[in-house]
Amino acid sequence: MRSMANGTVWFVGAGPGDPDLVTVKGRDLIARAGAILFAGSLVNEAATRWAPPGCLIADSKDMTLEQMSAWLIANAARCDTVVRLQTGDPALYGALIELVQPLDAAGVPVAVVPGVSSAMASAAAAVESFTLPEVTQTTIFTRVEGRTPMPDGEDLAALAAHRTTLCIFLSITLLHKVESGLRAAGWAEDAPMLVVHKASWPGEERIVRGTLATIKQQCRDAGIVSQAMVIASPTLGARQWPELARSKLYDPNFTHRFRKATT
Numbered sequence: 001m002r003s004m005a006n007g008t009v010w011f012v013g014a015g016p017g018d019p020d021l022v023t024v025k026g027r028d029l030i031a032r033a034g035a036i037l038f039a040g041s042l043v044n045e046a047a048t049r050w051a052p053p054g055c056l057i058a059d060s061k062d063m064t065l066e067q068m069s070a071w072l073i074a075n076a077a078r079c080d081t082v083v084r085l086q087t088g089d090p091a092l093y094g095a096l097i098e099l100v101q102p103l104d105a106a107g108v109p110v111a112v113v114p115g116v117s118s119a120m121a122s123a124a125a126a127v128e129s130f131t132l133p134e135v136t137q138t139t140i141f142t143r144v145e146g147r148t149p150m151p152d153g154e155d156l157a158a159l160a161a162h163r164t165t166l167c168i169f170l171s172i173t174l175l176h177k178v179e180s181g182l183r184a185a186g187w188a189e190d191a192p193m194l195v196v197h198k199a200s201w202p203g204e205e206r207i208v209r210g211t212l213a214t215i216k217q218q219c220r221d222a223g224i225v226s227q228a229m230v231i232a233s234p235t236l237g238a239r240q241w242p243e244l245a246r247s248k249l250y251d252p253n254f255t256h257r258f259r260k261a262t263t
């Protein structure tokens with residue numbers, strides 16, 4: 001059934017927690033929204049901080065997907081701008097497509113505004129780079145199997161065999177599986193690991209640095225059981241390395257589009 005929709009549903013990335021990390025475009029949409037459906041306490045503040053008076057604001061925490069899409073469709077029929085606020089970036093672990101399909105079926109226009117993923121906020125918190133010349137040039141966003149099964153070929157042991165940076169979402173309570181995956185791929189017991197809890201949240205962010213051998217106990221001791229990014233990477237701690245291969249981009253012997261080599 002096609003609705004009488006006249007509004008657009010905007011899926012807006014709310015960023016990792018700090019409301020200042022909502023994009024300018026996202027904030028402008030919130031400021032002119034007639035209705036905002038936000039995903040739990042994570043993005044509550046952004047929703048309420050900039051929403052105009054009279055904006056209908058609802059938390060999707062206790063809604064099913066069907067209730068959420070019905071809410072979005074009903075409000076798109078009544079307002080120009082409907083915002084669905086999602087944590088981090090909507091393209092990562094956010095049920096984006098499950099919500100877009102019923103909107104498409106109802107003829108409601110949809111658009112997406114990207115957000116700062118918690119993976120990027122975690123790197124920023126710890127002053128780490130996911131890529132370094134001659135160390136790794138690849139980053140994998142993944143998780144370990146919880147209630148959502150991992151597709152064939154994507155178990156952590158297979159992915160970790162590439163020796164790239166691994167940003168492991170949704171897995172802080174499954175660190176035993178993270179450890180066994182890395183061990184199965186041959187990572188050393190002293191391989192550096194990083195856990196960032198509530199990256200970017202003012203006053204609440206916590207950074208735990210350890211190794212494959214120690215990280216689980218350190219997180220347990222710190223009481224970190226939710227909202228945490230687990231990062232394993234051969235680049236971790238590079239800030240302290242005495243020898244760093246230089247990026248070719250800044251190498252004086254390397255000519256690129258914007259600069260002539262000086263030697």
Ligand code: SAH
Nearest residue numbers: 088089093117118169170198199227228229
């Ligand atoms: N779309 C989101 C991810 C949603 S899945 C994004 O792009 O960030 C939820 C998982 O994201 C959590 O289990 C945790 O692993 C991670 N996460 C979300 N917010 C976080 C934060 N502020 N700090 C660290 N990890 C966070």
